[in-house]
Amino acid sequence: xxxxxxxxxxxxxxxxxxxxxxxxxxxxxxxxxxxxxxxxxxxxxxxxxxxxxxxxxxxxxxxxxxxxxxxxxxxxxxxxxxxxxxxxxxxxxxxxxxxxxxxxxxxxxxxxxxxxxxxxxxxxxxxxxxxxxxxxxxxxxxxxxxxxxxxxxxxxx
Amino acid sequence: xxxxxxxxxxxxxxxxxxxxxxxxxxxxxxxxxxxxxxxxxxxxxxxxxxxxxxxxxxxxxxxxxxxxxxxxxxxxxxxxxxxxxxxxxxxxxxxxxxxxxxxxxxxxxxxxxxxxxxxxxxxxxxxxxxxxxxxxxxxxxxxxxxxxxxxxxxxxxxxxxxxxxxxxxxxxxxxxxxxxxxxxxxxxxxxxxxxxxxxxxxxxxxxxxxxxxxxxxxxxxxxxxxxxxxxxxxxxxxxxxxxxxxxxxxxxxxxxxxxxxxxxxxxxxxxxxxxxxxxxxxxxxxxxxxxxxxxxxxxxxxxxxxxxxxxxxxxxxxxxxxxxxxxxxxxxxxxxxxxxxxxxxxxxxxxxxxxxxxxxxxxxxxxxxxxxxxxxxxxxxxxxxxxxxxxxxxxxxxxxxxxxxxxxxxxxxx
Numbered sequence: 001x002x003x004x005x006x007x008x009x010x011x012x013x014x015x016x017x018x019x020x021x022x023x024x025x026x027x028x029x030x031x032x033x034x035x036x037x038x039x040x041x042x043x044x045x046x047x048x049x050x051x052x053x054x055x056x057x058x059x060x061x062x063x064x065x066x067x068x069x070x071x072x073x074x075x076x077x078x079x080x081x082x083x084x085x086x087x088x089x090x091x092x093x094x095x096x097x098x099x100x101x102x103x104x105x106x107x108x109x110x111x112x113x114x115x116x117x118x119x120x121x122x123x124x125x126x127x128x129x130x131x132x133x134x135x136x137x138x139x140x141x142x143x144x145x146x147x148x149x150x151x152x153x154x155x156x157x
Numbered sequence: 158x159x160x161x162x163x164x165x166x167x168x169x170x171x172x173x174x175x176x177x178x179x180x181x182x183x184x185x186x187x188x189x190x191x192x193x194x195x196x197x198x199x200x201x202x203x204x205x206x207x208x209x210x211x212x213x214x215x216x217x218x219x220x221x222x223x224x225x226x227x228x229x230x231x232x233x234x235x236x237x238x239x240x241x242x243x244x245x246x247x248x249x250x251x252x253x254x255x256x257x258x259x260x261x262x263x264x265x266x267x268x269x270x271x272x273x274x275x276x277x278x279x280x281x282x283x284x285x286x287x288x289x290x291x292x293x294x295x296x297x298x299x300x301x302x303x304x305x306x307x308x309x310x311x312x313x314x315x316x317x318x319x320x321x322x323x324x325x326x327x328x329x330x331x332x333x334x335x336x337x338x339x340x341x342x343x344x345x346x347x348x349x350x351x352x353x354x355x356x357x358x359x360x361x362x363x364x365x366x367x368x369x370x371x372x373x374x375x376x377x378x379x380x381x382x383x384x385x386x387x388x389x390x391x392x393x394x395x396x397x398x399x400x401x402x403x404x405x406x407x408x409x410x411x412x413x414x415x416x417x418x419x420x421x422x423x424x425x426x427x428x429x430x431x432x433x434x435x436x437x438x439x440x441x442x443x444x445x446x447x448x449x450x451x452x453x454x455x456x457x458x459x460x461x462x463x464x465x466x467x468x469x470x471x472x473x474x475x476x477x478x479x480x481x482x483x484x485x486x487x488x489x490x491x492x493x494x495x496x497x498x499x500x501x502x503x504x505x506x507x508x509x510x511x512x513x514x515x516x517x518x519x520x521x522x523x524x525x526x527x528x529x530x531x532x533x534x535x536x537x538x539x540x541x542x543x544x545x546x547x548x549x550x551x552x553x554x555x556x557x558x559x560x561x562x563x564x565x566x567x568x569x570x571x
Binding site: 017020021022023024025027028049058059062063064065066080081082083085086087090119120121122123124125126127128132135136137 | 241242244245247249250281282283285286320321323324325326337338339340341342343344358399400401402403407408409439473475481485486489490493496497499
């Protein structure tokens with residue numbers, strides 16, 4: 001898909017299983033560079049681990065937390081699970097945030113600050129509704145609580 | 158009301174509960190000391206005698222699973238499943254964030270029992286605090302001599318590493334988790350061979366859920382007879398029930414297996430919000446069939462829930478009151494499974510999409526009876542013919558919704 005990484009030709013026999021097992025950890029580190037995995041980053045990860053770019057992209061594209069497209073500085077992930085839905089979370093929360101930021105789920109604000117997403121169950125059903133902003137979890141959401149989160153993030157940017 | 162002094166969750170509300178010093182101050186790692194004076198076979202025998210069954214959803218007898226690991230295999234592994242993602246379930250996240258050493262002590266004992274010198278902890282990528290807590294717990298355990306070479310002068314060696322998943326429910330399935338640990342797409346493997354024969358890198362591997370492992374130190378410390386005296390005939394010991402939805406006090410409640418569902422909802426979780434009545438309950442996570450209000454006296458145990466037409470699953474109790482739109486609940490659960498299908502086998506990948514498509518049409522009010530018929534046919538055709546249980550699991554809520562709340566579906570179609 002991209003420039004061939006400088007590794008031996010592909011073939012299962014040539015793959016070092018111990019290196020391949022580092023792939024998810026390597027992708028997390030690589031993703032921190034720009035917030036998403038650029039084609040160049042995928043090539044570099046492949047070269048370092050003795051894999052092909054295709055293998056790296058194959059694994060990366062399977063997992064929702066690895067991104068191959070740019071996202072905002074703050075990624076807001078609203079839980080759409082059944083327990084959040086039952087307590088007036090899920091779409092009600094994502095609609096509320098979307099209206100405030102002027103975007104719909106899947107979109108990023110024009111200034112590149114916020115991306116809004118709906119995600120599957122965050123295992124916060126006992127403290128629903130819940131959302132994540134980057135790696136921070138917020139639970140027991142109320143409109144006032146959401147306002148406070150957004151105000152703080154707007155202040156930080 | 159059942160009075161039960163929590164064992165599994167005894168530590169979680171203490172200040173600094175995640176610290177090794179807190180764990181040690183309350184008897185932590187004593188069971189490990191006892192274990193290291195026993196033979197591995199004695200440990201397995203004790204776990205078998207306890208009657209412990211896995212708490213991750215499938216309920217497989219833990220001692221039997223350990224017994225399947227070939228004794229003469231030169232390399233064996235233990236894998237710890239912290240990939241909690243079944244909608245409605247939030248117990249493992251609590252334990253790993255608040256009491257990681259309780260899991261780790263179970264990890265060390267289990268590894269000793271099966272002769273594993275390497276354990277892999279797999280944690281859901283979204284559990285950022287849990288990742289931090291696991292890293293700290295493992296590092297501290299090394300420092301205190303509970304991990305590494307010659308643990309507590311016993312001659313037993315164990316190394317533990319942490320592996321962060323990256324957003325894929327399917328990696329909670331044991332063979333998908335193994336694929337992910339190996340750095341691959343999390344697609345389930347065809348079984349057999351089971352992980353006990355060929356798991357991580359083809360070596361015999363025991364895969365255990367966090368809550369299962371938290372039981373182990375108590376079984377060794379207090380004895381199998383103590384554990385077996387709790388619960389029902391086929392469901393021994395305490396269980397963490399995750400109660401959510403339309404209840405006044407959602408949360409994790411540790412109670413003996415066999416505690417009636419009604420008691421869990423009304424005595425422990427404070428009853429239904431606004432004094433409303435129960436319409437439906439998901440008793441064991443999103444892939445378990447609904448129960449109707451007339452089934453509230455069912456004891457929450459493997460065999461009794463099976464007899465009531467559902468399953469204990471992960472023990473995740475989702476309560477829905479009389480105002481709940483069951484078509485929307487079914488649609489939402491289906492959309493979860495469609496999103497989380499790994500795509501490897503056709504019935505799950507395409508069948509799920511087709512079921513969701515029919516549900517979208519029905520929920521919109523534009524559906525015909527033919528949509529309902531197609532939906533129902535799919536729920537009958539998919540179970541049992543997929544690589545892993547996800548394909549079957551995605552059909553259960555819809556099939557039971559159609560069976561138990563048929564009129565709600567029929568009212569939407571013309």
